[in-house]
Amino acid sequence: MxxxxxxxxxxxxxxxxxxxxxxxxxxxxxxxxxxxxxxxxxxxxxxxxxxxxxxxxxxxxxxxxxxxxxxxxxxxxxxxxxxxxLAPDAERLSVLQSAFRKHHALQCGFCTAGILMSLDTLLRDTPDADEHQIRDVLSGHLCRCTGYHTILNAAIEAAATLKKDIQDA
Structure with a gap:
């Protein structure tokens, strides 16, 4: 070495x-x-x-x-x-990013990048992740602005969308 x-x-x-x-x-x-x-x-x-x-x-x-x-x-x-x-291209957000936008799942945005990376990894590895698995991943992140409710809702919606996409494929 x-x-x-x-x-x-x-x-x-x-x-x-x-x-x-x-x-x-x-x-x-x-x-x-x-x-x-x-x-x-x-x-x-x-x-x-x-x-x-x-x-x-x-x-x-x-x-x-x-x-x-x-x-x-x-x-x-x-x-x-x-x-x-994370975005597939400069003109389009990922499924998770779109869900975050729809649910207003950020406030100041400081913690958002790390949360998105962790949730994206979870949903990549487990596209049918349930609420318990999502909460487990979120437990590794601190956000001082939100109550995590909108973040959780966005992640649950993204998981449902990805699961449906897999079923439709």
Missing amino acids: RRLNADQRHKIGMTLNGRPVEGYAVPRLLLSDFLRHELAATGTHVGCEHGVCGACTVRIDGMMARSCLTLAVQVDGAVIDTVEG
């Missing part, structure tokens, strides 16, 4: 939202900061910097992860998905 110099910047290459990107990071730089400041992927928010609030949630190689607990050098060669990559 090669030893990293703490002050030397290292080249980090990854696939970010489906496209190859590169940047430079010192070994102690958090993935959240690397995404925001080096790659300009500012949809990932930094809240508590302790992995508790969930605002910084991204997917690393398909798995949910807190980007404030991950070092940028750890993801060299990985596939990273952030909230910027």
Whole structure:
């Protein structure tokens, strides 16, 4: 295993939202900061910097992860998905994003990116997720503006839509 110099910047290459990107990071730089400041992927928010609030949630190689607990050098060669990559294209929102919009499932929006990433991962892996599974995922996120009611309703509607889409296919 090669030893990293703490002050030397290292080249980090990854696939970010489906496209190859590169940047430079010192070994102690958090993935959240690397995404925001080096790659300009500012949809990932930094809240508590302790992995508790969930605002910084991204997917690393398909798995949910807190980007404030991950070092940028750890993801060299990985596939990273952030909230910027959820919409199928620039003209259309995802099913989950559309449900959030319809149900007004955000207020200030600070926590929304992390919640969307976690719920998108749940619905990708379990398109017929029930209310209990959705609540379980939401329990890993802190939102100070809402009572989670509209977020839950949006997620339940998105799950129902995805389930119907699968049945109709």
